[in-house]
Amino acid sequence: QQAKLPNVTILATGGTIAGTGATSTTTVGYTAATVGVQALIQAVPEITRVANVSGEQVFQIASENMSNEHWLTLAKRINVLLGQANVDGIVITHGTDTLEETAYFLNLVVKSKKPVVLVGSMRPSTALSADGPINLYNAVQLAGSQEAVGRGVLVAMNDQINGARDVTKSNTTTTDTFKASELGMLGYIQGGKPYFYRTATRRHTVETEFDVMNLSVLPQVEVAYAHANVGPVAIDALVASGARGLVHAGVGNGSLPAKVRPALSAARKKGVIIVRSARVGQGIVARNGEANDDELDFVAGDNLSPQKARILLMLALTKTSSTKEIQRMFSTY
Ligand SMILES: NC(=O)C[C@H](N)C(=O)O
Secondary structure, eight states: OOTTSOEEEEEEEESGGGOBOSSTTOOSSOBOSOSOHHHHHHTOGGGGGTSEEEEEEEEEEOGGGOOHHHHHHHHHHHHHHHTSTTOOEEEEEOOSSSHHHHHHHHHHHOOOSSOEEEEOOSSOTTSTTOSHHHHHHHHHHHHTOSTTTTSOSEEEETTEEEETTTOEEOSSSOTTOEEOGGGOOSEEEETTEEEEOOOOOSOOGGGSSOOOTTOSOOOOEEEEEOOTTOOSHHHHHHHHTTOSEEEEEEBTTTBOOTTTHHHHHHHHHTTOEEEEEESSSSSOBOTTSSSOHHHHTOEEOBTOOHHHHHHHHHHHHTTOOOHHHHHHHHHHO
């Protein structure tokens, strides 16, 4: 242990960053989540010069298999670690498919100002020009930096820093996939130093009202996707399966197709909370815009993607079932 260096814990969860392929040119069709955390650290000995690093294997999964239960386990472990004086920051290695969702969940339930940085890779560890090692090196430096304190959960990939709320995977395979849509990234990591230009304005971490430390399950919230010719089948099935909340990934500005509106309205009358969002990927779904939310007693999803609206609605339902209160939360987080 070097006294001057920050203490960073790496929590490994799997993903392509821990993946292996048959050959150095295998960049699709590889196996995710095979390399353990100690091997990940040993592959980048440079990080031991910038931080005192320790590793824990929390799970070993491809992130398409990430579940609410995994999130609760991860959040609880992070809160315990960050409560210790000998931990300055945390890096989570993670598959990229649901990385943005884990990041937003943690952004709402981590109770510390210390840096929490998610990192993954688009190429497996065995590939030519694998992006995992440099991403991990940058993430550790960011998690150990003073600059990252109090900024909420961050994503460090491709030399760029993004905030958990706004970042999304935007390309199926390229290494520059993580973007904050039209809102832009927060900064860069260059030469081992973070450069921040912007900061997230929505409340996060220590400023939220959510606490998962005593929870073992989250309320069931599902997403129903709209498209031309859509009918009520999926919505009715999701409600019948016991959903307490439904996020409607509407077309355009969160519009409700005529065959969908009665099914959503009936679900609301049964007590299911309905959030109107959009499948478009950019822009705001505002209250009483393309639908009369006051009359339907629905919640407008602001600019959250459907998958992130699901997370906020789950956490909201741990506190309240009032649409007014939930609408306030969607304007706050
Ligand atoms: N690039 C990746 O990490 C993709 C992988 N399917 C995962 O999310 O685990």
